[in-house]
Amino acid sequence: MPTALRMSHVRFAYPDPPDARDGSAPVLEDVSLELEEGDFAVLVGATGSGKTTLLRLAKPQISPTGRLAGELEVAGRPVGLLAEDPALSAALVGYVFQDPQAQLVCDGVMQELSFGLENLAVPQEELRRRIAETSYFLGMGPWLHARCAELSGGQLQVLALASVLAMRPRLLLLDEPTAMLDPVSGGEFVSLLRKANRELGITVLVATHAPRTFADSATRALSLEGGRVRELPLEELGKRRELGLLDRSRRRGPNPAESRLSLRDLWFRHARDADWVLRGLDLSLARGECRALVGANGCGKSTLLSLAAGTLRPQRGRVRKARGVTQALLSQSPKALLSLPSVREELMEWSSRCGYAGGDVELVLSELGLGTSLLERHPYDLSGGQQQLVALAKLLLTRPDLLLLDEPSKGLDLAARRSLGGAIAVACERGTTVLLATHDLGLVRELADTVSLLFDGQVAVTEPSREFFENSRLWR
Amino acid sequence: MHVHGTYELFSDRHPLVPLVCLVPTLLMAMLVLQPVYVGISLGGGLLLASLVLGPSAILARLRWQLPFLALIVLLNPIFVRTGSTVLLELGPLSPTLESLSYGLCMGGMLLSTLLWFECCARIVDGDRLREVWGGRLPSLALVVSMVFQLLPRLLRRAELTEGVLASCTAAEGEGASAGDATGHGGGERFGTTRWNLPVRRRIRSLGIVLSWALEDSLERADSMRARGWAASPRRSHYRRIILRPSDVAAITALVLLGLLNAPLASVALAQWRFYPQMPTLVAWWGYLPFALQVLVPSLALLAERLSWRGR
Numbered sequence: 001m002p003t004a005l006r007m008s009h010v011r012f013a014y015p016d017p018p019d020a021r022d023g024s025a026p027v028l029e030d031v032s033l034e035l036e037e038g039d040f041a042v043l044v045g046a047t048g049s050g051k052t053t054l055l056r057l058a059k060p061q062i063s064p065t066g067r068l069a070g071e072l073e074v075a076g077r078p079v080g081l082l083a084e085d086p087a088l089s090a091a092l093v094g095y096v097f098q099d100p101q102a103q104l105v106c107d108g109v110m111q112e113l114s115f116g117l118e119n120l121a122v123p124q125e126e127l128r129r130r131i132a133e134t135s136y137f138l139g140m141g142p143w144l145h146a147r148c149a150e151l152s153g154g155q156l157q158v159l160a161l162a163s164v165l166a167m168r169p170r171l172l173l174l175d176e177p178t179a180m181l182d183p184v185s186g187g188e189f190v191s192l193l194r195k196a197n198r199e200l201g202i203t204v205l206v207a208t209h210a211p212r213t214f215a216d217s218a219t220r221a222l223s224l225e226g227g228r229v230r231e232l233p234l235e236e237l238g239k240r241r242e243l244g245l246l247d248r249s250r251r252r253g254p255n256p257a258e259s260r261l262s263l264r265d266l267w268f269r270h271a272r273d274a275d276w277v278l279r280g281l282d283l284s285l286a287r288g289e290c291r292a293l294v295g296a297n298g299c300g301k302s303t304l305l306s307l308a309a310g311t312l313r314p315q316r317g318r319v320r321k322a323r324g325v326t327q328a329l330l331s332q333s334p335k336a337l338l339s340l341p342s343v344r345e346e347l348m349e350w351s352s353r354c355g356y357a358g359g360d361v362e363l364v365l366s367e368l369g370l371g372t373s374l375l376e377r378h379p380y381d382l383s384g385g386q387q388q389l390v391a392l393a394k395l396l397l398t399r400p401d402l403l404l405l406d407e408p409s410k411g412l413d414l415a416a417r418r419s420l421g422g423a424i425a426v427a428c429e430r431g432t433t434v435l436l437a438t439h440d441l442g443l444v445r446e447l448a449d450t451v452s453l454l455f456d457g458q459v460a461v462t463e464p465s466r467e468f469f470e471n472s473r474l475w476r
Numbered sequence: 477m478h479v480h481g482t483y484e485l486f487s488d489r490h491p492l493v494p495l496v497c498l499v500p501t502l503l504m505a506m507l508v509l510q511p512v513y514v515g516i517s518l519g520g521g522l523l524l525a526s527l528v529l530g531p532s533a534i535l536a537r538l539r540w541q542l543p544f545l546a547l548i549v550l551l552n553p554i555f556v557r558t559g560s561t562v563l564l565e566l567g568p569l570s571p572t573l574e575s576l577s578y579g580l581c582m583g584g585m586l587l588s589t590l591l592w593f594e595c596c597a598r599i600v601d602g603d604r605l606r607e608v609w610g611g612r613l614p615s616l617a618l619v620v621s622m623v624f625q626l627l628p629r630l631l632r633r634a635e636l637t638e639g640v641l642a643s644c645t646a647a648e649g650e651g652a653s654a655g656d657a658t659g660h661g662g663g664e665r666f667g668t669t670r671w672n673l674p675v676r677r678r679i680r681s682l683g684i685v686l687s688w689a690l691e692d693s694l695e696r697a698d699s700m701r702a703r704g705w706a707a708s709p710r711r712s713h714y715r716r717i718i719l720r721p722s723d724v725a726a727i728t729a730l731v732l733l734g735l736l737n738a739p740l741a742s743v744a745l746a747q748w749r750f751y752p753q754m755p756t757l758v759a760w761w762g763y764l765p766f767a768l769q770v771l772v773p774s775l776a777l778l779a780e781r782l783s784w785r786g787r
Binding site: 059061062085086087089090091094095097099101102103104105106107108110111114115116117118119120121122123124127128131149160163164167306309310311326327328329331333335336337338339350353354380395398399400401404 | 602603606614618621622624625628629633636637639640641642643644645646647648680683684686687688691692695696698699700701702703704705706707708710711712713714715716
């Protein structure tokens with residue numbers, strides 16, 4: 001079998017920061033790895049372990065700058081050759097990024113599909129064939145003429161895959177492609193990826209925090225630790241990992257006598273001629289309660305949070321909050337809260353208004369397992385998961401009485417989910433009421449006191465967490 | 477999601493056809509300040525817009541456009557004192573018929589220009605423009621389309637961040653409380669205990685949106701490079717529609733009509749003045765070609781709709 005990707009004793013270090021004394025430690029110490037054509041390899045490793053760096057080194061057009069040593073070959077050609085010939089590189093190696101939206105260039109699906117081919121000046125006849133084949137293969141017919149802005153996250157990511165597949169690469173590199181997707185569309189994406197791997201013989205290397213999604217498709221499992229890659233047994237991918245939060249019975253739990261938030265008979269739609277998103281929804285939360293909100297994509301979880309926050313107004317019904325309740329909302333995009341030049345400034349932004357000091361910042365950071373080394377970095381230099389945690393830290397510092405969280409664990413690795421869950425549990429202990437919209441049932445199982453299932457604009461079931469999982473056939 | 481087909485004028489034609497059908501009219505609606513021409517383009521614009529956007533959308537626009545129009549009509553006599561037919565003696569203000577008509581004409585022109593612009597943007601959308609330009613200038617076409625995507629994306633993000641910031645009443649410090657504490661049918665949008673909070677929030681969200689967009693552009697640039705952007709000196713272009721002889725015929729006819737109307741309009745303009753006194757308008761055959769040009773898109777849309785009746 002020919003090799004699709006070969007790395008031999010690869011060592012890579014980012015350039016030294018100007019104030020460093022003894023040079024920065026290499027991200028990749030000694031990476032040797034060989035992927036045969038047709039492999040489906042899943043690469044796991046903690047946040048910041050260098051997974052993205054490793055992937056990008058095989059694609060010289062987007063490689064980070066730094067000191068590189070060792071040998072790198074793609075389909076038998078040294079990477080240096082690909083660096084000189086971007087057209088060859090584009091045709092051999094495809095790369096799919098994490099953010100479904102930021103990697104798209106055009107405003108229409110069709111244009112996006114043809115973008116790469118047009119760059120390579122592929123002639124008209126061949127263009128038509130490739131676009132037709134790709135669209136057929138991935139089943140994109142129904143939304144081929146849609147605007148990108150109208151597509152769901154899952155569709156956007158399929159489009160990103162399609163626009164790369166149309167160029168018929170031999171090797172496909174994917175950097176956490178399912179991190180921003182809900183489990184259902186993530187699963188669909190993986191099945192398409194597997195189809196491309198099996199039927200088109202494309203070699204796949206995917207870096208991920210959620211290896212379970214890929215467990216059925218993968219033929220190789222790799223782990224990046226301490227700058228080295230080692231082979232894992234395939235069964236490792238499918239294992240369910242407990243977060244190991246403090247047992248719920250040992251926590252104080254909600255105080256049902258003290259109501260914090262109550263929603264009565266809420267009706268809401270986005271426009272007069274739109275469908276009702278919520279139709280007569282009732283929900284009430286007590287002090288110190290952690291309520292999980294689960295349900296399908298687009299069932300109105302985010303809308304419900306905005307209504308609870310008061311930024312949307314129901315057409316009918318009431319949102320009641322206890323007098324003097326302060327609140328904070330973490331949206332799905334942590335960037336909506338971050339833009340100052342350093343994490344320290346970001347976290348201190350509200351200090352004078354909310355009366356906390358530098359010591360509190362360090363405390364919250366350590367609660368979230370972030371450490372103070374991040375303080376001087378720009379928030380945008382952090383990984384997506386770290387950004388999410390910094391945004392949460394910023395909100396926790398304000399000590400809100402009501403904390404509204406929209407998919408807080410999306411894209412986080414196990415350790416980060418653990419710290420996130422721990423910090424939320426601590427906030428609840430302090431009396432904060434938490435409303436948590438999520439697809440992360442592992443987190444719900446260990447963290448939430450009660451679970452509400454949202455369906456058809458109403459709360460179908462509200463039960464204590466344990467009973468909810470016991471009574472459900474779907475979620476166990 | 478918008479519905480395709482409701483305003484797809486000439487959807488079975490090469491995109492150049494709707495383009496040459498609409499652009500001459502748009503230009504004349506912008507340039508020819510003569511009551512009959514303004515009337516024709518305004519009437520045609522209203523008709524087309526009601527077909528393309530729907531009557532309720534027109535009403536929604538008129539709700540802010542009409543007061544604006546009234547303002548122009550009323551303000552013009554205050555600033556412009558020329559004209560010979562005084563309508564009213566109001567001390568220093570003595571509005572004349574001429575300046576009032578000038579304001580009316582000007583307002584009508586503004587209205588019809590807006591209408592035609594909106595119809596143009598709806599009918600000849602980014603896709604169709606790219607079909608037209610893309611073959612010749614694929615890189616420029618791409619850059620233009622990226623610029624056009626940017627604004628709506630920034631606006632969506634601004635709305636999101638403002639919502640998020642407004643939701644965080646805990647960040648407003650002591651004394652602030654959630655807006656809906658009293659719970660009157662949803663209550664205020666958010667509690668503002670300090671007058672400058674919304675302003676601060678807006679400035680903050682602007683900063684967030686801009687740095688977010690910059691960050692996105694880095695990833696987008698990577699994604700472009702990864703797919704061979706600038707790998708070849710020339711880009712090719714995926715053509716969905718081929719320019720056929722019947723399209724060429726339609727384009728020629730429309731261009732000729734436009735070319736005929738230009739000198740006619742300049743004749744009409746030469747014979748018209750507002751000050752000091754307006755000449756009497758007379759019936760003239762020269763208005764007919766312009767009326768035809770203005771009505772072609774609406775007639776084509778109506779014919780298309782009729783052809784689906786009874787099927």
